[in-house]
Amino acid sequence: MTTASGLPAVRESLRLALLNAPYGGPLVVELAEATVEHYALNYSRHPPVILFDEVHAARGLLGDALATPADATTGAELRRAAGWLSGLLGNLAFHLADHSGARAHLAVAAAFGDQVGDAHLSAWVLGAQSMVARARHERTVALAYAQAGAEKAASPLGRAQLLGWAVLPSLAQLGRAAEAERVLEEATGLLAADPAGGAPGRFGFDAPELDLHEAEAWLALGRTDRAIRRAEASTAGCAPYTPGWAAATLVLAQAEAPARPGDAAARALDVLERVPADRLRFTSRERLRQVAAALGDADIATVRDLRERLRALPPPIDVHGRGATA
Structure with a gap:
């Protein structure tokens, strides 16, 4: 749980850690990771415009430490955190209807993810880029991003997320029903096999989210009956x-x-x-x-x-x- 005042308090803790170690160090890395986790887990509790400002300010605090990190390990971990914060900014920009801003932030996130070799970050960003491309009616581009993300996923749950969130809706919008069915079957199986039944937060994935994407896929494919059943399941969950x-x-x-x-x-x-x-x-x-x-x-x-x-x-x-x- 968090309150509205909890958002600036987390940023202030990161700022204090950087005042103590301007070029980074173990405490700054820990605070940067905790900041990403806090924003991701509480993403849906705050208006997008408020959370955008907080994430933007927190990422800005890392600038000097990123430019001249205390050591190579610290630099890599701070780039990883900056990549996740950039991913959050891209998602928030998208939810504020700023598609060009979303593309810019996600491009930065992708670069950091590839640079530090974080397959989870890289795959998630490709899913987000697919989402933005679909909103821009760039359907073949969206499918390419989605399939690349699914291939890069670092875990079975991560692959389920990319299949359900990105590949399935892209195929449905292209009218490729048989392929969409196969992707849905794989995503459902992977999610069902996850020991925890999914993961919370903006970077997580669970059954109600898969139900939502399935419902929209059936709508796009003209299967209203199936769309209603899956939308009802998503709402209930x-x-x-x-x-x-x-x-x-x-x-x-x-x-x-x-x-x-x-x-x-x-x-x-x-x-x-x-x-x-x-x-x-x-x-x-x-x-x-x-x-x-x-x-x-x-x-x-x-x-x-x-x-x-x-x-x-x-x-x-x-x-x-x-x-x-x-």
Whole structure:
């Protein structure tokens, strides 16, 4: 658990360690690793714009130590930490609809991961780059990133993550159903065999997340019945009112929209009631748009209410560069 004041407190601890050892050392490395872990585990507890600023500030503290580290080992470990922090920044930029910023941060993360030989970091970044490419409608590029990440994965769970998060949706968007089925079967088996049943945090992977990606894949492939079942499973497995819950609920609403427009619009309205605007990620905003599109010309009260709420929804970042507020 963390509080809003816990974010700057972690950064302050890293700053104090660097004041004591400006060029790094065991304590600075430990604090940098703990900082990455703290941000990753608490990623979903804070509005993206606030967490982005914190991660950015923490990474900036490492600049001098990265430039002139106390020794080679310290330099390598700090580059590793800076790579993970850059990966977080890329993901946060994506969730703020800043795709060009996401590409820049992820490119830095990829470079650090390759430089220090961290296969987990390198594979995860390739998955994130695939996610950004899909959002930019670069489907073949997205698949190439995804497949490279799956090949580089450092563990069975890591491979399950790359298959479910990156390869499966890329294949589904390309309409390659048979391959998507095979990838899904492998990912499901790998996740089921994991002794812990998955891992928490931004860099982790679990059954509700796989259910979400499977549901979206079935939607893309026109299998609404299967999409509904997997979206329902994902929603049931998520803590209520979290970003994962919002994503699964909106995928379920999109799948239901053609046959049950009133129920679908009510689900989308519930997300808007439960999740403040500053916590709505770009991905949820895009899913809201997809729900509205799937509702077509339905003219009932809940659908009209949803369209009005969406028109009034502030952008994640306004024309002055300010983040959305609730």
